[in-house]
Amino acid sequence: xxxLPSGFWSGWIIVLTLVSLAGVAWLSISIYFSKDAETxxxxxxxxxxxxxxxxxxxxxxxxxxxxxAMIFSLIYxxxxxxxxSYSGLLxxxxxxxxxxxxxxxxxxxxDSRQVISDASxxxxxxxxxxxxxxxxxxxRECSPCHGPDGRGQAAMFPNLHDIDWQWGxxxxxxxxxxxxxRNAIMISWQQMLGNDLDAVTEYVSLLSxxxxxxxxxxxxxxxxxxxxxxxxGDGNQLLGAPRLNDDTWLYGGDIDSIRMSLTNxxxxxxxxFDQRLDDVQIKLLVALLAR
Amino acid sequence: xxxxxxxxxxxxNAGLLIFGILFVSAIGGLVQILPILNQDSLSTATENTRVYxxxxxxxxxxxxxxxxxxxxxxxxxxxIAEVERYGAYSRxxxxxxxxxxxxxxxxxxxxxHRVGGKFSDDWHRIHLIDPRSVxxxxxxxxxxxxxxxxxxxxxxxxxxxxxxxxLGHPYSDEDIDNADADLQGIKEIDALxxxxxxxxxxxxxxxSS
Numbered sequence: 285x286x287x288l289p290s291g292f293w294s295g296w297i298i299v300l301t302l303v304s305l306a307g308v309a310w311l312s313i314s315i316y317f318s319k320d321a322e323t324x325x326x327x328x329x330x331x332x333x334x335x336x337x338x339x340x341x342x343x344x345x346x347x348x349x350x351x352x353a354m355i356f357s358l359i360y361x362x363x364x365x366x367x368x369s370y371s372g373l374l375x376x377x378x379x380x381x382x383x384x385x386x387x388x389x390x391x392x393x394x395d396s397r398q399v400i401s402d403a404s405x406x407x408x409x410x411x412x413x414x415x416x417x418x419x420x421x422x423x424r425e426c427s428p429c430h431g432p433d434g435r436g437q438a439a440m441f442p443n444l445h446d447i448d449w450q451w452g453x454x455x456x457x458x459x460x461x462x463x464x465x466r467n468a469i470m471i472s473w474q475q476m477l478g479n480d481l482d483a484v485t486e487y488v489s490l491l492s493x494x495x496x497x498x499x500x501x502x503x504x505x506x507x508x509x510x511x512x513x514x515x516x517g518d519g520n521q522l523l524g525a526p527r528l529n530d531d532t533w534l535y536g537g538d539i540d541s542i543r544m545s546l547t548n549x550x551x552x553x554x555x556x557f558d559q560r561l562d563d564v565q566i567k568l569l570v571a572l573l574a575r
Numbered sequence: 576x577x578x579x580x581x582x583x584x585x586x587x588n589a590g591l592l593i594f595g596i597l598f599v600s601a602i603g604g605l606v607q608i609l610p611i612l613n614q615d616s617l618s619t620a621t622e623n624t625r626v627y628x629x630x631x632x633x634x635x636x637x638x639x640x641x642x643x644x645x646x647x648x649x650x651x652x653x654x655i656a657e658v659e660r661y662g663a664y665s666r667x668x669x670x671x672x673x674x675x676x677x678x679x680x681x682x683x684x685x686x687x688h689r690v691g692g693k694f695s696d697d698w699h700r701i702h703l704i705d706p707r708s709v710x711x712x713x714x715x716x717x718x719x720x721x722x723x724x725x726x727x728x729x730x731x732x733x734x735x736x737x738x739x740x741x742l743g744h745p746y747s748d749e750d751i752d753n754a755d756a757d758l759q760g761i762k763e764i765d766a767l768x769x770x771x772x773x774x775x776x777x778x779x780x781x782x783s784s
Contacts, residue, residue, distance in 0.1 A: 297610055300602060428709055429709065440697060441698075552695075554695075555692060
């Protein structure tokens with residue numbers, strides 16, 4: 285993956301770099317150690333027949349600084365990539381540095397990660413330190429949507445600490461929610477329900493109270509909504525269809541919000557974290573949420 | 576000849592002095608810049624990198640207009656801390672269709688190069704209109720007007736695509752003909768979100784390069 289220059293341009297870089305270095309070396313050495321350094325005056329430009337600038341020799345420590353810099357460049361160019369396609373004695377690259385960091389990380393944390401992999405969810409849940417770690421992961425990855433304490437926000441991102449699970453609250457189901465993400469699909473019912481929309485809206489808002497058998501919206505509900513939300517509004521975790529007969533609402537339980545859900549449809553998206561988090565991190569999150 | 580006599584010659588001859596200054600300052604560029612301009616591997620797109628669609632390109636222009644790059648960089652550096660936080664570090668080949676690059680140099684907010692797919696469109700919409708409604712302590716400014724303005728008023732999109740085609744971006748005649756129609760009926764915020772959602776999707780772990 286080394287992206288070093290090759291062919292003609294490699295030679296071009298090597299020659300220019302080394303020639304410049306040699307040029308600077310020659311220039312500084314010849315100025316500081318020239319045999320006729322004492323007769324500096326002879327080398328001074330003379331303007332208008334007798335006007336001289338009166339140059340002083342630069343101080344010696346300047347030379348030593350320059351000299352040290354040149355030695356440093358040579359050593360640097362020997363060990364690190366810099367001379368065209370030559371990758372240096374250390375074979376260092378930015379990509380290999382990341383790989384090394386990860387190898388180092390694996391080596392340092394392999395044991396504690398193994399402990400987490402082997403532990404049961406209960407053991408993890410009882411370990412306050414690990415739960416604090418899980419909360420940090422949650423804050424970083426999940427809180428922009430689910431809120432800082434995971435209690436949901438913006439009438440769009442669900443509370444993860446209640447007993448009401450849209451997609452299921454078993455560890456396996458939670459893990460799937462995190463790994464694969466969730467795409468809820470409920471289309472708009474405006475067309476289908478037509479004039480019944482208001483009646484069905486009201487019926488839904490009354491589902492939690494039972495005793496609504498003679499309601500005008502029941503027919504519309506039974507015809508269109510039962511497949512997903514169930515005859516009594518219990519919902520269906522396989523489809524992510526939420527329970528409608530309780531007080532917990534994702535998008536709001538007042539008449540206006542329910543009407544909005546039916547008019548516009550709802551398409552909640554939970555992104556997949558399979559790629560962003562590793563197995564141990566996901567396990568910790570599952571333990572945190574399944575508490 | 577010693578450095579001292581060379582010094583005398585150069586100081587007495589203004590033309591030589593000017594040439595000398597130009598030559599010495601050019602060396603850095605000759606070593607650092609010229610070879611890179613000729614290094615094909617750096618200007619070859621990674622496998623999944625594609626040109627911006629008309630909508631994404633408009634979103635990108637809005638991103639530039641609103642100064643998002645003042646607070647957000649678009650380059651994940653090859654360091655473990657960054658890879659852990661943002662995702663795979665940025666590859667040169669992912670930026671071949673960026674004119675100009677939006678790498679940025681200041682991170683008041685997080686890096687955005689791998690933000691594509693990290694959030695849902697809905698989240699971006701809420702967050703852009705009022706960041707504080709989802710991230711309590713956010714100091715990012717709100718951009719409510721993006722939801723009111725038509726994306727098609729942002730500029731002549733087909734002319735932009737044609738200009739980019741001259742620069743070698745592979746847009747087809749069809750892309751250019753359809754560009755105006757693609758922007759009909761959507762707001763600026765939709766275009767910006769489309770752009771954010773495709774950021775950093777040109778590379779996935781395991782691709783070559």
